Amino acid sequence: MKKTILSLLLAMFATGTLWAWGGQGHSTVAYIAEKHLTPRAKANIESYLNGRSIVYYAAWMDFNRTDPPMDVTRDWHVDYWTDDMRTDANGNPVPPYSVSQIKRIVSEMSDFRSLSDSLVNINIKFLVHLVGDMHCPVHIDFPTSRPMKVKEGKNTIKVHKMWDGRVLDSKHNGLSPQQMAIELDRYSATEIAAFQSGTPDDWHIESVEYSKRAIDMIPANKQVSYETYFNKVIDIAENRITLAGYRLAAILNSIFDK
C-alpha cells in the first residue's frame, strides 16, 4: 500500500500535476521576465533580493497570503471589470485591485534608491506576482464567473480552480517552469516591443477580453475535458503567461535600469 501511494505521488511529482498556474505559471512569467531584464536592472533588483532571482519569489505572495501582516494584500490578487465597479464601505468607487497596486508601486518605486531596502524588496515581490495575476483570465472576477463550477469527469470544480490548475497542466505537466519559459519566449524583438507597449490599464482591458473569451468557451453542459476545453484555451493561457513575462520585464526595466 505504502509503495503504491509512494509510486503514485512520485509519478504526480514527476509529471508536475501538483504545480500549475500557482508555481508553474508564476515562475514561468518570472523566468521570461528575467531573460528580458537589462543587465543593470537585473543587478539592481538582485541586490535588493540578497542575490536571489525574481523567480525565487514569483509565488511569494501566495505563500504568505494568510500571514496576518499580509492581510492588507488579500484583495490585490484579483481585478474586476469596470462595468462591475466595486465600492468601498462609504460608497466610493474602488479601482481594480491588482492594476491599481501595480500602478501605485511603479509610482512609489520611481526613485527606488530613496526607499528603504525592505520596502524595495517587498515591492519587487509584489510586482513579480501581481503582473502575473493580472494576466490570468480567472483573476478578472466577473460576478457570473466567480461562482461558476464545471465538471471534469465525475469531479466538480470551480472555474477559478480549474484555471489555477488544470488548464496549464493539461498540456505542459512535463515541463519545468524554466523549460516552459524557453518554449514560450520565442517572439521577435519587434513583437515583444509591441506587447510591452501601453499601460497597465491597457493591459487590464485586454485581460478582461481574454477572460470573457475563456469563460465563453466553457461548454454549455459545463462538462470539461482536454478535448472540449483545455486544448482549446491553452493558447490563451500561454499567451497570458508570455505577455505577463514581457510586461513584467518592461516594468522592472523602467524602474531599475538607472
Added chain:
Amino acid sequence: MKKFIIIIAALCCTYNASAWSRHIHAGIAAIAHDNLTEEAKKNITELLDGKSIIYHAQFVYDNADNEAYKHTKVWKNVAFTDKNKILKAKKAAKHENKDVRNAQALEGLISSLNALQSGGLTKEQTRDNMLYVITILSDLHCPTHYVFTDLLEKRKSFYYFNDKKYSYLTYWESNSVRGTFNWKTNEFVHQLSRKTPEQVADITNGSVTSWIIGNAPLYRSVYDLLNTGTRFDGQTLRLWQNKIYPISTEQVAVAGYRIAAILNSLFDSNAPQVKIK
C-alpha cells in the same frame, strides 16, 4: 489559488522517503558541477567514463543493496552531543539508540577523503571514494542527518495535516524544497548557484570537519520549528513551510559549493586545497 496550495501541501506531505530525496541530491550535485574548475571537471568526467557527478549524485543509496558497498550503510548520519560536539565513533558504537550507533557518516567521509588525498588508488577506487564524498557531504547538509543525542525523541516528531499523521523528518528529507518549488535539476543551479566569490569563500572557509561542526547549531534549531503533534490545515501548513524552505534551499546551495571546493581541491592541482580536519 488558496485551495490549490492546500492540495499541493496535502500531497507533498504524504510523499515518503528516507534521505534527501533524489531530486535534491541531483540538485546539489548540479550546483557542485556548476562550480567545478575546468581541470577538475575534465578529470572527473574521465573518471566517470563521460558521465557527470549529477548522474551519480546518490551513489551510496543507488548501491545500498550491493554487497560490495555494505560498509556504506552506516554512512548516512553524524551524532552530536548536547553541546554540539561530535560524538566519537567508539562512544557512538556503544550507544543504546540505533540511530546514534549507525551515525558513522563522518568516519566514512574522512576515510574516503584520506584515501583520495593519499593517492595510489585504482580508477574504480578513486571513483567510488569520490562518489562516497558527494553523497555523504550532501546528506550532512540535511538537518535530519544530524543525530543529537539529547534530541532523540524529537526525531520522532510528527504533525497532522487534515487529521492524517506525518513524520517531520520525512517532510524535511522529501518536501522541504519540493513543498514550495517544483525545480528540475537545472533550476536548482539557476536559483541557487549564484553566490558572489566572497560568499563562496565564506561558505568554503575552514576544513571539512569544521563545516560539519559549524552546521550543528542551525540544524539543532530546526527541531524547534515543530511542536510535535501540531495540527495543520492548508493555510497554517503553508505558513509553517515558509519557515523551512529558506533554510533548506540555502543548505542545498552550501552543500553544492562545498562539494565543488573539495572536488576542485582533489582533482585540480591549481585549486585551493581544502583540509579534512
